[in-house]
Amino acid sequence: MKVTFKIWRQEGPNDKGAIRAYEVDGLTEDMSFLEALDHLNELLVLKDEKVIAFEYDCREGICGQCGVFINGRAHGPHDHMTTCQLHMRSFKEGDTIVVEPWRAASFPVIKDLIVDRSAFDRIIEQGAFISAKTGTAPEANAIPIPKAVSDRAMDAAACIGCGACVATCKNSSAALFTSAKINHLNGLPQGRAEEHKRVAEMTYQMEIEGFGSCTFTGACEVECPEGISIINIAEMNARVTKAKVLG
Amino acid sequence: MKLDAKIPEGKLEDKWRNYQIKSQLINPANKKKLNVIVVGSGLSGAGAAATLAELGYDVKCFCYQDSARRAHSVAAQGGINAAKNYQHDGDSVWRMFYDTLKGGDFRSREANTYRLAELSAPLIDHYVQQGVPFAREYGGTLVNRSFGGVQVQRTFYARGQTGQQLLMAAYSQLYKMVRAKKVEMFPRSEMLDLVVIDGKAKGIIVRDLVTGELKRHAADAVILATGGYSRVFRLSTLAIGCNGSALWKAHKKGALFGAPSFTQIHPTALPQSSEAQSKLTLMSESLRNDGRIWVPNQKEDARKANTIPEEERDYYLERRYPSFGNLAPRDIASRAAKERIDAGYGVGRLKNAVYLDFKHAIEKFGLETIKDRYGNLFKMYKKITGIDAYQEPMQISPAAHFSMGGLWVDYELMTTIPGLYAVGECNFSDHGANRLGANSLLQASVDGYFILPNTINNYLADEMKSDHPTIDHPEFDKAVEEVKSNIDRILAINGTKTVDHFHRELGKVMWQECAMSRNKAGLEKAISQIKEIRDAFWSDVKVTGDSNELNTELEKALRLADFIELGILMCTDALERDESCGAHFREEFQTEDGEAVRVDADYSYVSAWEYDNGDFKLHKEALEFEFVKPSVRSYK
Ligand SMILES: Cc1cc2nc3c(=O)[nH]c(=O)nc-3n(C[C@H](O)[C@H](O)[C@H](O)COP(=O)(O)OP(=O)(O)OC[C@H]3O[C@@H](n4cnc5c(N)ncnc54)[C@H](O)[C@@H]3O)c2cc1C
Ligand code: SF4
Ligand code: FES
Numbered sequence: 001m002k003v004t005f006k007i008w009r010q011e012g013p014n015d016k017g018a019i020r021a022y023e024v025d026g027l028t029e030d031m032s033f034l035e036a037l038d039h040l041n042e043l044l045v046l047k048d049e050k051v052i053a054f055e056y057d058c059r060e061g062i063c064g065q066c067g068v069f070i071n072g073r074a075h076g077p078h079d080h081m082t083t084c085q086l087h088m089r090s091f092k093e094g095d096t097i098v099v100e101p102w103r104a105a106s107f108p109v110i111k112d113l114i115v116d117r118s119a120f121d122r123i124i125e126q127g128a129f130i131s132a133k134t135g136t137a138p139e140a141n142a143i144p145i146p147k148a149v150s151d152r153a154m155d156a157a158a159c160i161g162c163g164a165c166v167a168t169c170k171n172s173s174a175a176l177f178t179s180a181k182i183n184h185l186n187g188l189p190q191g192r193a194e195e196h197k198r199v200a201e202m203t204y205q206m207e208i209e210g211f212g213s214c215t216f217t218g219a220c221e222v223e224c225p226e227g228i229s230i231i232n233i234a235e236m237n238a239r240v241t242k243a244k245v246l247g
Numbered sequence: 248m249k250l251d252a253k254i255p256e257g258k259l260e261d262k263w264r265n266y267q268i269k270s271q272l273i274n275p276a277n278k279k280k281l282n283v284i285v286v287g288s289g290l291s292g293a294g295a296a297a298t299l300a301e302l303g304y305d306v307k308c309f310c311y312q313d314s315a316r317r318a319h320s321v322a323a324q325g326g327i328n329a330a331k332n333y334q335h336d337g338d339s340v341w342r343m344f345y346d347t348l349k350g351g352d353f354r355s356r357e358a359n360t361y362r363l364a365e366l367s368a369p370l371i372d373h374y375v376q377q378g379v380p381f382a383r384e385y386g387g388t389l390v391n392r393s394f395g396g397v398q399v400q401r402t403f404y405a406r407g408q409t410g411q412q413l414l415m416a417a418y419s420q421l422y423k424m425v426r427a428k429k430v431e432m433f434p435r436s437e438m439l440d441l442v443v444i445d446g447k448a449k450g451i452i453v454r455d456l457v458t459g460e461l462k463r464h465a466a467d468a469v470i471l472a473t474g475g476y477s478r479v480f481r482l483s484t485l486a487i488g489c490n491g492s493a494l495w496k497a498h499k500k501g502a503l504f505g506a507p508s509f510t511q512i513h514p515t516a517l518p519q520s521s522e523a524q525s526k527l528t529l530m531s532e533s534l535r536n537d538g539r540i541w542v543p544n545q546k547e548d549a550r551k552a553n554t555i556p557e558e559e560r561d562y563y564l565e566r567r568y569p570s571f572g573n574l575a576p577r578d579i580a581s582r583a584a585k586e587r588i589d590a591g592y593g594v595g596r597l598k599n600a601v602y603l604d605f606k607h608a609i610e611k612f613g614l615e616t617i618k619d620r621y622g623n624l625f626k627m628y629k630k631i632t633g634i635d636a637y638q639e640p641m642q643i644s645p646a647a648h649f650s651m652g653g654l655w656v657d658y659e660l661m662t663t664i665p666g667l668y669a670v671g672e673c674n675f676s677d678h679g680a681n682r683l684g685a686n687s688l689l690q691a692s693v694d695g696y697f698i699l700p701n702t703i704n705n706y707l708a709d710e711m712k713s714d715h716p717t718i719d720h721p722e723f724d725k726a727v728e729e730v731k732s733n734i735d736r737i738l739a740i741n742g743t744k745t746v747d748h749f750h751r752e753l754g755k756v757m758w759q760e761c762a763m764s765r766n767k768a769g770l771e772k773a774i775s776q777i778k779e780i781r782d783a784f785w786s787d788v789k790v791t792g793d794s795n796e797l798n799t800e801l802e803k804a805l806r807l808a809d810f811i812e813l814g815i816l817m818c819t820d821a822l823e824r825d826e827s828c829g830a831h832f833r834e835e836f837q838t839e840d841g842e843a844v845r846v847d848a849d850y851s852y853v854s855a856w857e858y859d860n861g862d863f864k865l866h867k868e869a870l871e872f873e874f875v876k877p878s879v880r881s882y883k
Contacts, residue, residue: 030520039523042745050792051800057486059526062411063317085630110457111797121314125426129419130378134298134696137376144387154380154406161316190378
């Protein structure tokens with residue numbers, strides 16, 4: 001299988017960057033998209049060129065480290081999938097595949113396809129935890145949590161922190177990411193004690209980091225590998241109001 | 248060297264308490280003056296860093312990914328064990344201890360294994376308190392399921408994403424302490440050397456993966472929590488960046504390496520489909536609760552799986568191991584699959600797989616129940632293979648998965664270098680020659696949260712009296728120089744082959760000779776082949792780009808250089824052990840029907856290897872069984 005990759009190359013944060021084209025042959029349908037890039041990188045090394053910097057770790061859709069725009073879509077042509085789960089069978093012989101980094105002011109490019117998502121860690125730092133120390137826990141079954149409640153918390157907790165929601169949003173909003181975390185913790189009895197503080201501080205941090213505000217286009221939900229629902233955002237907004245009144 | 252495991256006195260159930268009573272304490276005001284380095288942010292690293300910070304120590308934590316949340320603990324699917332006996336099915340700490348010891352084929356310490364079981368129940372309490380949404384019954388209590396090698400239900404899980412949920416809890420707790428300014432977090436930082444001053448671990452050298460700068464960090468103690476090294480096989484269920492480098496550097500500086508060749512091959516991964524493949528995806532062991540494993544009983548059967556009638560199927564695990572059936576332990580299930588595949592009964596395009604079938608479970612429990620239990624695993628299977636496993640059986644195959652081996656540690660989790668600790672998958676401690684499913688999230692967590700924070704004080708209490716190390720000590724200069732010259736040497740080779748080329752070569756040798764079954768001639772051949780790969784690597788590898796920039800190719804090369812040396816040690820260890828035990832199956836030592844033959848009279852010890860100028864010297868820690876009698880491990 002032969003395709004043409006058009007890939008964003010950028011030496012560093014201050015470099016302007018540009019798209020470069022690479023014709024690549026010898027690919028197979030079984031290869032994952034990232035394996036095709038590995039293959040291209042091996043060819044580049046042998047031609048004495050610098051490799052394309054791109055990110056990944058688990059390569060099974062759970063660590064959230066991979067993530068690029070492929071032909072204008074976050075994580076490629078399918079809904080609810082990470083870049084590492086994409087296979088070359090989704091493309092045709094002779095296709096041109098445009099690959100770019102996440103585009104968002106709060107995710108500056110470090111090099112080529114790699115961006116800095118540390119803003120997400122700083123949002124987590126502002127209250128996405130339960131302030132109980134190791135060694136202080138009561139018996140696990142002491143507080144029953146109905147299955148439905150626990151399942152809902154799990155739905156929200158499934159976020160892998162990939163940043164596709166931000167990258168795909170025209171306002172570069174981090175509302176899906178932030179709301180998922182808030183609803184996971186605030187939905188559980190253990191998280192209740194700090195619920196208002198958590199909402200206020202995490203959403204404040206979201207603004208400080210320069211993420212835009214949400215205008216409910218729903219684009220994020222489609223690209224989210226975990227299918228985190230935008231209902232989470234509505235729920236977060238309600239919690240913000242509640243926190244203002246009660247917090 | 249005399250290896251002292253420092254096992255506390257007393258009855259098995261009193262040992263941990265006896266240890267704590269005698270261990271030295273440090274008052275909170277003094278803890279503030281002590282610095283601790285934690286390398287790794289997985290369950291063991293994040294758990295240790297957060298808890299040590301809560302106790303008052305000043306902590307620096309490092310990981311190579313862009314965020315602590317991506318440590319490979321995140322990928323664990325199936326679950327975590329605990330002796331809660333919530334199912335009222337006869338479980339107890341003793342039973343869990345015994346299952347683990349037997350599962351490891353009596354090649355781990357009784358005292359460590361017992362402590363693992365003992366601390367399992369409070370760990371579940373801890374995670375629930377931290378907000379882990381474990382699976383629940385309608386009434387609100389916690390649910391359990393079974394994993395391989397046991398007959399009770401003691402596994403807790405959060406859908407098929409248990410590791411992710413536990414890691415999110417650990418990462419949150421870690422960031423709570425970052426906010427409290429008690430932990431400083433260094434992502435995108437790779438440890439490339441350990442600094443030892445006057446025989447004690449006092450710091451590390453890390454490469455900033457963005458700028459390429461080599462940075463020095465000094466501390467009163469160093470904790471390695473760098474996870475497993477099964478990427479030595481290249482194709483494995485581990486993340487691409489998982490490495491053995493931190494361990495290897497510590498080993499070269501004097502830390503003994505325990506049982507390096509004990510590697511778990513997981514029976515249910517997706518089969519390799521091409522030469523270019525970079526990793527093998529695991530399908531959780533939990534699937535074996537309801538899935539049945541089989542191959543056609545005719546060789547090279549070309550029919551579609553669903554058209555093969557029941558009587559022409561060989562449910563070989565149920566046939567060979569009737570009492571455990573599809574839930575036979577991993578080493579046994581993997582070897583049984585290999586046996587069928589090698590004998591020509593493999594299925595799939597490359598005939599390298601066996602079937603995992605849910606037909607009967609769907610008939611019995613209904614589609615909805617199966618979806619509820621394993622929905623996301625089936626989804627994942629479909630994404631990768633394009634196949635709907637509700638309609639036809641999955642195809643699965645064994646893959647390298649977990650390192651039981653690791654740095655040798657004593658009961659306090661200290662290596663043979665004073666002040667250097669190893670926690671989580673990177674140590675050799677509780678699993679012996681084979682780890683039971685769902686026991687390693689447990690071990691990583693218990694090491695980090697409960698054990699290390701209670702043992703490190705015993706060392707640091709004395710260290711308080713000596714001066715704090717500083718980064719301008721000559722040993723730091725020396726270590727930086729060594730790292731720098733290693734990097735320069737690699738960049739200067741400018742040969743004709745890529746790093747991946749050499750990794751594929753290494754992987755092939757390791758998989759062929761040092762995986763599911765091993766023999767003397769093969770291992771000897773492997774050692775000389777790996778030495779050839781090493782020489783070829785150092786004369787013909789090509790790495791482009793520079794050292795003072797983000798350079799993923801250089802990162803890979805540095806990791807591979809260490810893997811190559813580690814591979815030699817693994818084969819050396821496997822060659823030395825003239826017996827079969829757990830995952831270590833030496834073909835020369837088997838019964839007529841292919842079961843392992845353990846040789847307790849000669850090999851009831853933990854091998855602990857010392858690095859000796861490119862060679863390795865064996866030390867032995869004899870295993871004494873005071874409380875249980877090692878029996879023949881049977882799952883028939
Ligand atoms: C696919 C898969 C599924 C699994 N499923 C289960 C399961 O269901 N139940 C179970 O009990 N166990 C399971 N395991 C095993 C279990 O997940 C691991 O053993 C455990 O999570 C290891 O935790 P850890 O803290 O030791 O290491 P990890 O979580 O791997 O963390 C290693 C850390 O070290 C850092 N690091 C590594 N090298 C360096 C370096 N040189 N410099 C700086 N930092 C470095 C990394 O950045 C990372 O932060 C599974 C394993 C895999 C691979
Ligand atoms: S909400 Fe979805 S898209 Fe956004 S970071 Fe989480 S997993 Fe990624
Ligand atoms: S590499 Fe981990 S989610 Fe893609």
